[in-house]
């Protein structure tokens with residue numbers, strides 16, 4: 001299938017960035033850029049600061065020095081990014097479809113309709129089940145579906161393969177390939193192989 005450019009030319013630039021918890025810098029003097037159509041893998045040992053960097057890029061932690069800019073994104077088009085963290089933001093007492101519809105309503109129904117997104121991630125048959133009953137890997141798939149129901153150029157993914165089976169790994173690679181082909185960009189903290197060629201790698205420091 002031929003993919004079309006969906007996103008305008010968006011580029012994330014980090015310059016002289018220091019990130020950490022409280023006042024203590026875990027990583028400093030980071031400069032890198034990721035352009036539309038490109039993906040960057042964050043590698044490094046446990047505790048190196050990958051999640052901290054993603055949270056900082058997402059604006060959920062303050063920068064300790066330097067700056068992050070997302071160039072080429074028009075705020076009129078809505079938020080620029082999704083942050084998909086370790087937790088799956090699954091609401092146990094809502095059905096799978098209700099959970100995803102909730103996220104589409106909160107984040108903007110600018111992507112796939114929820115039932116189509118569930119098809120994409122292999123959860124169509126679980127649509128009416130309480131989301132709390134999903135297995136760990138199914139909950140991860142539901143978290144990935146959240147990326148699909150609201151169209152945003154920048155995906156910040158923290159250990160996206162956690163609990164996914166072999167098919168789930170392949171699914172993630174397909175979703176990423178399609179996102180990049182549409183001009184999206186992705187930064188992915190992972191210890192796993194992602195199964196997609198052409199990704200750049202940034203290896204971060206040492207565990208404390």
Ligand SMILES: Nc1ncnc2c1ncn2[C@@H]1O[C@H](COP(=O)(O)OP(=O)(O)OP(=O)(O)O)[C@@H](O)[C@H]1O
Nearest residue numbers: 021026044045046047048049050051052053189208
């Ligand atoms: N809220 C917090 N307050 C203080 N220190 C924290 C807090 N959260 C994390 N840390 C510390 O920050 C350091 C970096 O953690 P972070 O989760 O960014 O590492 P990581 O590279 O993502 O690790 P992993 O590969 O294990 O996921 C760790 O030493 C951790 O203990």
